[in-house]
Amino acid sequence: MKLAVGDSIPEWEMASVSPERMRTMAAILRDPNPLHWDRDAVDALPLGLGKRTINQGPLGLSYIINMLQAWGGPDCLRRIVMRFPQVVLDGERVVARGEISVLREEQGVWLADCSIRLEHDDRGVLLEGTATIVLAENAILID
């Protein structure tokens, strides 16, 4: 694998955010927030979202982790910092994207700092942040 600053990470697509998975997640997380399973509660908010459910923040974040792991390997993730400027709604198609910002060595291990985001075709960036992943030993770094 040849890597350089500015390289794009292969994108990862969630074709349709599932309300059923939100319900499963709410049960596992013991999350009492009805935004994740009660469409009427979301509709009652003054946000104009309609009868939708709102994806849990960690689930949106997980799509970005899936992108990083598909690219860098199953245990590549060292750090992820995520902000949530917009909500993710059920039924939406969202795509995780990212680029390499910095390549660096730390205690004999090569790391890639990445700019990452979750995007919607019409609404733009829904989640954004940074991640650090450990590079495979066979990675070739290009200046």
Place this chain on the structure above:
Amino acid sequence: MVGNRKPIPTEADITRLTGHSFPGGFYSVAHWENFLLTECTGAALLPDGLVHPVALFHIPIVGAGTSIAEMFALGQAESDLSIMIESYDWEIFVALREKTRYAINGSITSAKRCRNEQGNLYDRIQFCFELHTPDDSLAARVTITWHYTRNML
């Protein structure tokens, strides 16, 4: 929602939360739990018993002896709907694995009253949790920053 809204806590009620520690405890991720969590993310199960990092949301909370509901209540959330996420910061030092018993501690590291650009009041509360392996290595550190909005939703 307005009729059910709770009164806004005083600024002192919020700032005194800094330093609040949760009881602490232990957590092991069962295979079924990792399977269902991973399925929710849309990914395939990871190899060799690796736990999907999405577990870093609930493992620290439950393992430290608290709950999302208690975290809402500590900040006197006016409703379950009023919490907004500022950020999650997950640091992983040792990959998490199923059936490993992690020792977990957590506390509130910051709690302060703020106003957003529109002048709306909110309380910014930051929680930090650490997970240690059975041999006492730091496996992960998780920082959750939430906004407890007041009279906004």
